[in-house]
Each structure stands twice: as structure tokens, then as C-alpha cells.
Amino acid sequence: MAATPRIVGLIGAALAFSAQAQTADLPDWAQGTWNLDLRYRYEHVDDNLNRNANASTLRAGVTYTSADVKGWSILADFEHVSAIGAEKYNDGGSNGKTQYAVVADPEGTEINQAYVQFTGLPGTTLRYGRQVMLHRPYPGNRYVGSVAWRQNMQSIDGFEIENRSIEDLTFKGGYIYNVNRIFGEENKLPNRSDFDLDGLLAQAVYTGFSGMKVEGYAYDLDFTKAVDLSTRTFGLRVAGNWPLNEAANLIYAFEGARQKDTGSNPNDLSLSYWLVDLGFGLPQWNGFSLKLSREWLQGDGVVGFRTPLATLHGYQGWTDKFLATPAAGVRDTYVTARGKLGPVALLLAYHDFKSDDGGFAYGQEWNLMATAKPTDRLSVGLKFASYQADGNPSNTGGTAVDATKFWAWMQFSL
Numbered sequence: 514m515a516a517t518p519r520i521v522g523l524i525g526a527a528l529a530f531s532a533q534a535q536t537a538d539l540p541d542w543a544q545g546t547w548n549l550d551l552r553y554r555y556e557h558v559d560d561n562l563n564r565n566a567n568a569s570t571l572r573a574g575v576t577y578t579s580a581d582v583k584g585w586s587i588l589a590d591f592e593h594v595s596a597i598g599a600e601k602y603n604d605g606g607s608n609g610k611t612q613y614a615v616v617a618d619p620e621g622t623e624i625n626q627a628y629v630q631f632t633g634l635p636g637t638t639l640r641y642g643r644q645v646m647l648h649r650p651y652p653g654n655r656y657v658g659s660v661a662w663r664q665n666m667q668s669i670d671g672f673e674i675e676n677r678s679i680e681d682l683t684f685k686g687g688y689i690y691n692v693n694r695i696f697g698e699e700n701k702l703p704n705r706s707d708f709d710l711d712g713l714l715a716q717a718v719y720t721g722f723s724g725m726k727v728e729g730y731a732y733d734l735d736f737t738k739a740v741d742l743s744t745r746t747f748g749l750r751v752a753g754n755w756p757l758n759e760a761a762n763l764i765y766a767f768e769g770a771r772q773k774d775t776g777s778n779p780n781d782l783s784l785s786y787w788l789v790d791l792g793f794g795l796p797q798w799n800g801f802s803l804k805l806s807r808e809w810l811q812g813d814g815v816v817g818f819r820t821p822l823a824t825l826h827g828y829q830g831w832t833d834k835f836l837a838t839p840a841a842g843v844r845d846t847y848v849t850a851r852g853k854l855g856p857v858a859l860l861l862a863y864h865d866f867k868s869d870d871g872g873f874a875y876g877q878e879w880n881l882m883a884t885a886k887p888t889d890r891l892s893v894g895l896k897f898a899s900y901q902a903d904g905n906p907s908n909t910g911g912t913a914v915d916a917t918k919f920w921a922w923m924q925f926s927l
Contacts, residue, residue: 545579554664554922558602558614561915566602568616571595572664574625584633588644590626594618594664605695606702618664619697625668636678643670643693648685648716648730651824656732656746657714658824663695669822671712681721687714692822708821709737711776725753734822735776742821743776748786760797764804766790772818784811784818784842792849801852812842812870830864830878831898832916839912842869857885866912874903875912890927896920 551573558566576590603610604619628642645659646669660667671689692708700706713733720726728750736742748770755763767789774782792804808828810818817838829835829845847864860882866875878901884894900916902908 545577548576548578549927550574550576550924551926552664552922552924553597554618554920556602556616556618557919558616559917560614563603563614564601564612566614566616568600568602568604568618569597570616570618570620570664571597576626581632584631586630586632588626588628588630589624591622592625592665593622594620596620605697606700606705607697617695619700621665621697621699623665623693623698625666625693636676638675639672640674641672643668644673645669646671646673646687646689646714648714649728652827654824654827656730656820657822658827660695660824660826662824662826665695665697667695667822667824668693673714681719683718683720685714685716688712689714703738706738708739708742710743711735711737722753724755725751727751730770732822733775736821739821740777741780741816742819743774743778744772744782744819745775746770746772746786750788752790754794757793760795762794762796764790764792764794764802780816782813782816784813784816786810786818799853800858802850804849805847806849807844807846809844809869810838810842812838812840812868814870815840817842817869829866830862830900831880831896832878832900832918834875834878834900834912834916835866839868839875839910841871841873841907843867843875844869856887857883859883868907871907873905873907875908876900876902876915891923891925893923894921 551571553571556566556568572592572594574590574592576588579587600608600610601613602616603613605615605617607619624643626644628640628644631639645666646657647654647659648657649655651658651661658667669689670691670693671687673685673687676684689712690710692710694705694707696705712735716728716730718726718728730748732746734742734744748768750766750768752766755765757763768787770786772782772784772786774780788806788808790804790806792802794802812818817840819838825836826833829843835843844867845864847862849860849862851860853859862880864878866877867873868875879899882894882896884892886892896919898918902913902915
């Protein structure tokens, strides 16, 4: 509760400055917009290993976006996360509550984004500084994401270029040197600190085919300390939405990637990634869709396919059993159903997990989510995940332990 006055002060200062800026006669470079975002969330975790976690947290974010002056603009985004009530959860290493299950939402105040942007060249955006990098729209952040689900988001320090000067073709490229992770700047654990690296990112997306998007990508990540994450990945994805008739459409995605070691990685890697999505949508039936998918990340018995910059919570179930791909890899076969019940959007998913190396069972997981947007500025949601581990002797470690999680949240934007 001690940190709550900081939130009140942050909100008050932002609103007061915003009101003054809107009425003052400011020069072009000083004009801009302010946005306030508040998200309260309750998270319960029963991981069958530690004391049950009950985390009640509030995130306050204030964003300033300057006016565009001859193609130049700046953005500054500040966030503060506060625990509401007793901290009955392990925040990932900062609060010392190691007797509880982990809810990786540490308290703290950070500069989430601070960058300068230039759009003065035809079809081109240049951006330098601390920023959120998304090489696919959420939730498709398999390789590069913001981990926006957590209260303290992930942001990246570096340079990015986006070019759309060729019709139907978008190119993104960048150099990154630091990743501000979700565990917070105050976390002293070596495996939870920020990532220092030399990283090159490249992606090209072509949308000139009807009902189809073709994407090629390459990620070369050379980590300074977490050297076992240093990898070079090349991949290709084809995805789309194809009308079958006036009432139904085909949903599909096919993707493959190859990953090798690079830099000082002590492992000799040669691993593959594959994804197959097939389903159909009935937009007129309350937005109903049904998909059968299979995603597999290869493991060679020593290490598994790496995606350390991803929004990992969106993959292999919401209990987060597979945030790091096991040494034996993982094959996730899952069914996803979406639809609406009045104003409430519903999602139901079932996952069946097996290893890639050896083919033994890890377990199964059910996911359920309900979200609604009562007003343009307010959204609310409930989410549930239950993982049941398989008891075979090859299944060891965290994947051999049952887990249940529940979330309730509301978010207000101004």
C-alpha cells in the first residue's frame, strides 16, 4: 500500500499537465497528446509446489506523444506497478517471498518507452531508443513481443526501420542491444536481469495475394551473458483467411523455421520449428471460429528451440509450463474455439503436450477466457487455466506437476 500515493501523484500530474498543455499556446515541438492507462489485476496461482499465490496489483501508465514536426516526433511512456494489500506472491525475485508461487509482477517505476521517430522519407519510419517491438500483431509475438500481459511490460533498446515504399510489401529491420525484461530493474537474480546482446532483426511481409500473407524472417541474437540463448533463426510463414462461401471462411497458417547456434553459445544447435493451423470461421454466427493446430519446437535432448524475446504466455497454454522449451522439445496439439455471447467474447482451448524427442506425454491443459468492453474506455476480463501432468517416468521437472491459475482484471484508458 505504501506505493499507492505514487500512483495518485503520477495520475494527477499527468492529468494536470495534459489540461494545461491543451489550453496553452505552445510551439509546434511542444504540442502533443497525453494518455493514461490503469489496469488492476487479481491473479491466483496453485502450482502444487509452493504456497498458493494471490497477487493484487495495479499498473498505471502515462504516455506522451509529441506533435509531428517536419517528420520528427518523440514518445515517452512511464509505468508504475504497485501491490494492493499484502504481497502474498513471489514476484520473480525482488520481494523475497519465495515461499509463494510466482506471479511475475514486481513493484516499481520504469521508463517503458522513450524514443525519437522520423517519418520524413517516403513510406519509411525510423525509430531509435527504448521501444516496444512487435514483428507481428498481438498475439502472434512468437519471436519478438512486448509481453504486454504482465504488468511490467518488456521493451527493447535499439534502432528499427520500417519501409512500405513497395506496394504490398513491408520490410522491418533493426539492431537491438538491450532488453528490459518483465522482472524489473531492481531484480538482482542473474537469470532475471536485463538481456545485453547484439541482435539483428529482419522481416519481410508480402500481402499482394488474395487471402494470403507471406512472411520471411531472420533473427540473429548474440547474448553477452545468457550465451546459451545465442541463436540464428531463419523462417517462412504463409497464413490467411479464405472465403468458402457467403457465411464461412477458411483460416490457415503454415510456418517453418531453422535455428543454429551463434556467438559464444556452447551448444551445437540444429533445431526446427513447425506450425500448422487449420480451421473455419462463421462471422455471422456471433463471430464463431474453430481451429485445430499443431506447433512443435524441436529438442535434441540437450536444449530446445529458443524464443527468448517472445510474448511466451501466449503459447503452449496459460499455466506457463513451457516458457523455456524443454530439452526434449514440445509438440502442442490444440483446439481453439472463439465466439461471442452478447457483448462477451469467449475463448476455449484444449492442449495436448508431448515431447519431440522420445514422444512421451507431458500433460493436458484447458484454457478459458471471457472479456467484455462495457465502454470505449473500460474493459474487463476473466481467465482460467488448468494443467494436468502425465505421470509417466520420462516426464520430470515442472511439466510433471499440476497447476491451476485464475485471473480477473479491469482496464481503464483515458
